[in-house]
Amino acid sequence: MRLLLSALCFWLTLLSLQVSAVTSAFTVEDIRLEGLQRVSAGTIFAAFPISTGDTVDDARLAEATRALFREGFFEDIELYRDNNVLVVRMVELPTITSIEIEGNKAIQTEALMDGLKQSGLAEGLVFKRSTLERISLELERQYVAQGRYDAGIVTEVEALPRNRVALKI
Known part of the structure; x- marks a missing residue:
């Protein structure tokens, strides 16, 4: 038992010396x-x-x-x-190379693209998933406000070579 305790103390001392050497x-x-x-x-x-x-x-x-x-x-x-x-x-973070919008009839595509750009989603910008999720919720809210309760927003993020993504909304 005493030998086990001595060995444990030795290893704990050695470990503390290694940690302090790394964090000094x-x-x-x-x-x-x-x-x-x-x-x-x-x-x-x-x-x-x-x-x-x-x-x-x-x-x-x-x-x-x-x-x-x-x-x-x-x-x-x-x-x-x-x-x-x-x-x-x-x-x-990856860069957005393309944004494709499908199935949209209530809001003009140009207006949607302008809104996406103002919100931080545009070709050439850094892609942040949180921005895409926030915009998806806002788009759903816009459709509900127009009385289109059955409308849904589906987003796809396709990873491309060289740390790029293509978005489909």
Whole structure:
């Protein structure tokens, strides 16, 4: 029993030393960006609150991650340390390549496309699923307001190569 307790204490001590080594502050000698496809490195560096020569810790890294997410271009962001190089790995949100509207008779297609664009869904823009869901609910509300209670909105998102999507509404 005493041997088991000693072994457990040894492993817990070793584990705590490894965690503190990973989460300790360090001075950033360089910043490496990974995963960019359409967003420019200049855009990232303009929004990123950390520069080479800065000393960073977990709180500062969390703040930097939030700053990049606020830009609205990324699905995922991961920051990690490679020696004294800060690596920023990003997964960009897909871009909308086409929007197709079918079955619409009550609202002119041009007016719908203008409304979609004003709401953040247009060709060339970053695709956010939450925006599509919000617009779908609004379209259903518009049809109900016109007395078309049996109308329904169906959306399809087709993933395309090179991180793009085609939308069908």
